[in-house]
Amino acid sequence: MPYDPSKPLQDRITDIGPKNYEEFLPPVIKKNFGKWDYHEILEPGVLVHVAEGGDKVFTVRVGGARLMSISHIREIMEIADKHCGGFLRFTTRNNIEFMVDDQSKVEPLKKDLLSRKQPGGGFKFPIGGTGAGITNIVHTQGWLHCHTPATDASGVVKAVMDDLFDEFTSMRMPAHVRISLACCLNMCGAVHCSDIAILGYHRKPPMIDAEVIDKVCEIPLAIAACPTAAIKPAKIKKPDGTEAQAVAVNNDRCMFCGNCYTMCPAMPLADAEGDGIVIMVGGKVSNRISAPKFSKVVVAFLPNNVPRWPETTDCIRKIVEVYAGDARKYERLGEWAERIGWEKFFEKTGLEFTHHLIDDFRDPAYYTWRQTSQFKFTG
């Protein structure tokens, strides 16, 4: 029985939750669930997990644009049907994993994956993303779907990953480097604990569309949406000379989050010159050696230079190269910066230290200033 729009509640099924993951486990995974003994990265992008009883599962990890068409998914399915008994998995970082239960099946799978190219020459399924390398970027929607982005997501990610491609397919970093992107400060992508974070940022307060604001917006909701209480009610003159109930924005208090625009379409804030990218570095989520850390702002603004964001890719490349050359084995980017000192980080990377990088936002700011006479001179 198909859905009948005239009886929307007929036979309605709700609250059934997700599918049971057990239906989707490949046989070798199901058989050895909870019995894995160790794993090894055989080469970039290829892992073997060995079970206590000796069973092995070989995994080939490939990068993916998280924005994915069903034609592409069908191609993934075709590969999984051909090589992997009809199963596959995705990682939390938008990679795809093809698993086989015998080493002899690895090479044909790899060959098949690498043979598939896009019309522009790019790989459909680049193999890599393991170990001490740079794996896929986790990101948000950007200009493709979001209503408050300050930059694109998929386009920036494509530009950065093209530039860092060799690091995806190799493992020459001191430790793994996690890059993430969020297209505005609301950080749906939670980039605040990444080795390198690319963050879209608006720099102009919202405009007020006086002509329609009283028709399309509920003023109290726009006011309530502001996290810094920068919006207050005000009468404004409409273009036709009449007065209308509207709002005024205290520009000095605006943090450019766009929450008012979500509630009130008459308060757009996007701007070609105003919007761009903030670079943050040194965060991590793992508890390995040192505690998890937040990322820190090291570049306050880079422009949205479409379609390939050269300033952003150059900046990231520079940070990665200096880190790779200077950090010790196992040292994450943030651990390295803390060991050498952030003043040295700026010296070594050549990034300019500006007043924008000194925290002045509320209480946590104090804890980032230097409360000791110990520091290093830089030249």
Add this chain to the structure above:
Amino acid sequence: METAEAQKVIIEGLEKKKGKSKFYLKDFYAMLPDWKPREVNKLVNNMVQQEMLEYWSSGSTTLYGIKGAGKQGAAEEGEE
């Protein structure tokens, strides 16, 4: 307070507010001071099921309003 009576309190409470059609769950706590948060939550979600209220979601937060009320509601439906 009986359910029907509480529903009436909510609808009347919402109709009284001028210039604003969408409300946070917390706003309903104040209208029914004797009710526990969970009971208020059940009540208003039930009123959505009965099509007395509707949800409005910013994506990150959800608000409630009388079905069909509000400026943005009209604009969205007009685009169909």
Add this chain to the structure above:
Amino acid sequence: MKHKTPLLDQLESGPWPSFVSDIKREAESRTKNAKGVDYQIPVDVCDDILGVLELTYVHKRTHWKHGGIVGVFGYGGGVIGRYCDQPEMFPGVAHFHTMRVNQPGGKYYSTEYLEKICDLWERRGSGITNMHGSTGDIILLGTHTPQLEEIFYELTHDIGQDLGGSGSNLRTPSDCLGKSRCEYACYDTQALCFDLTNEYQDYLHRPAFPYKFKFKFDGCPNCCVASIARADMSFIGTWKDDIRIDQKAVAAYVGGEIKPNAGAHSGRDWGAFDIQKEVIGLCPTGCMAWDGKKLTIDNPECTRCMHCINVMPRALKIGKETGISILVGAKAPILDGAQMGSLLIPFISAEPPYTEIKELIEKIWDYWMEEGKNRERLGELIKRKGFQKLLEATELEPVAQMVKEPRTNPYIFWKEDEVEGGFTRDIQEYRKYHLR
């Protein structure tokens, strides 16, 4: 193609997979319609996605508007409303609503299941997805309003699949792959995630909270799903007893027979493996020793950071007495700054039916629902009211593990019942000995 896209075309070169080429591929597939699909939204939707994105690249400003009302009946989450601000130029994406579909644990799939999702989304949506969204859902990106109920009906009836969360709901819980393929997993992340997701379906679909609420399940302290940074309640696997040591395998690492860190550093010559420098010397508690023959660990001093196990996975294994540490209150920065999760439960068993865990969750929710302000995350409430209030609400005893260090100020708000004799005193009695 329907629209010229000279800027986007420049994102088709380079080795990384191009999303532009991929959307073009879907656009062509729809135009050709080799299978005779009865498309329910405009056939040129993917052309219009590219068109509006190209225009965005020209303007460097988004062309999307938010829509708050759309959804499926009775659910407060799972659909994100989106409208194009140039609907006449791009009618295919005039509506471009997203549906969040609750992903399976560990993100394993059968092709049989994906086929059904693809068929549904080809007929009733844009054919464009995210695999996956940041929270973990399968994202079906872009459909028109009348399709929402149709899709929900087919998802639930034909595929047995429900939507995920958005808004002031429990968000779609997510897990690492856990015991399915990882020797570090200290508990069955998939089982706990699946159980709690089903237990709290009502909270996932219907708003009950002041703001969003996230559960994330990490099998070990490596935290591959970033629970400690992102989840209001993070469930991180840990163990209580000793790290298991296979001395023969240690010797094999020292002798260079096994590559350290499972081969993660093999892309560069770091020199011979040096157990003293790379393991003993980097242990944050200094609880390990190597005498040239035998590795010893002073286990009560170990804080289970995973470094030594990560470096020598064939020699060192997590303990056998495993369970979960629960941390609460992590969130991204907006508004008052980012917060990591704070340790609330050092160790709890992770065996079904998880009664103790559920009791804790419900106490925390009761407290937050009662005290939380609008759009206040749990972590912000804990900060505003203080950790001690959270202990009262959850009826937990304080333990020293909960803090990095004790307070640096003595401003303790003593309660009357904590002070001998209470606060009420007799001023007359006082004045007998102290003149005015």
